[in-house]
Amino acid sequence: MGKAIRLQPKPQHQVELLRNGAEFFPALLAACDAAQIEIHLETYLFEPDEVGLAVAQALMRAAQRGVRVSVLIDGFGARDFPVQLKEDLLQSGVRLLFFRPEIRRFSLNRSRLRRMHRKLSCFDGQLALVGGINILSDDDGPGLAPRYDYAVRIVGPVVADVREAMCREWRHTAWSQLKKAWAKREHLHTRAKYSDGVLAQLVVRDNTRNRRAIEQCYLDLIDQAQSEIVIANAYFLPGLRLRQALLRAALRGVAVVLLLQDERDHALLQYASWAFYRPLLRAGVEIYQYRAGFMHAKVAIFDGEWATVGSSNIDPFSLLLAREANVFIRDRAFAGQLRQDVQLHLVQDARAILPQHVQQAKLGLRLLVWLCFGLVRLIMGLSGYGGKKYLE
Structure with a gap:
């Protein structure tokens, strides 16, 4: 990679x-x-x-x-x-x-x-x-x-x-x-012996030393991807750096596939995310919406080699404010297993969002999208934590 x-x-x-x-x-x-x-x-x-x-x-x-x-x-x-x-x-x-x-x-x-x-x-x-x-x-x-x-x-x-x-x-x-x-520090003395296995790393986001840690790992893996990026994420409102990275990947020929939640849950974020669909689709990104029920997944697979599973959404609340934890795993067998399971949901439980769905959207939907996007920007701006700048 x-x-x-x-x-x-x-x-x-x-x-x-x-x-x-x-x-x-x-x-x-x-x-x-x-x-x-x-x-x-x-x-x-x-x-x-x-x-x-x-x-x-x-x-x-x-x-x-x-x-x-x-x-x-x-x-x-x-x-x-x-x-x-x-x-x-x-x-x-x-x-x-x-x-x-x-x-x-x-x-x-x-x-x-x-x-x-x-x-x-x-x-x-x-x-x-x-x-x-x-x-x-x-x-x-x-x-x-x-x-x-x-x-x-x-x-x-x-x-x-x-x-x-x-x-x-x-x-x-x-x-x-x-x-x-x-609050006392509690020591645990273990003498664990581990056999050969896969590569893994815990990455946490906090408000001290690791403010952008999970986002940076996504950026690194997106920028290094050569063949495929598959992201299944319930709340998808990426900042400018992540959007640009996904667009660069798609434009250099990487297959970029997004499985996202439909408007069933937290409609504000779901409709706000539509604001980014047009440029992503224009670049060749495939977007699917999960329709079978509530989606809460936060996983991604890169080139069938790297995978991440965790708590972090790709939105300003997770990437700028909340304490989050993801594990990043480098192993083709695990990445392949996760990719296969996501593919199953893509085929059975999702619908593709096509460019014409965005181009032919009714005026009411377009107004709703920009209203929701504006509200999210306002909330993040009022938070004082740089969220408005994140979305620009």
């Missing part, structure tokens, strides 16, 4: 692709039940439905048998978290914190946009789950396919990086909420 890029993945990883909740939650529950020393879990949403309660029970079982269990949930995503469930978790010995707690649904406080959007879990420093799947049922109702999403189960040296990232966020949150006993 051309010259060297900034990604420096480590070797010796065993990586398993997990599709949707049907594969993710059994892996999560099994890991909780097998843990002997500690469990770390981070999520944006933790719903008290059948799935959420099963996960809560597994966490409480672990705490009751002496496992150190630390759960960090975003304070906006968990603004309706049941008081009784919180008390049950704490009484069982689970250490539970909420990142930047938010009670009000609407506020002019710009800092509320800085959310903890990561979906990570780590067990005994030996096993990690990384992806985009929240703790909630992916059954979205009659007539809809299960929520379309991915995660990976990973064993290898990068697990230590996952644990360190989670512990750092946990300590920071505990200190900010005066939970000093929970």
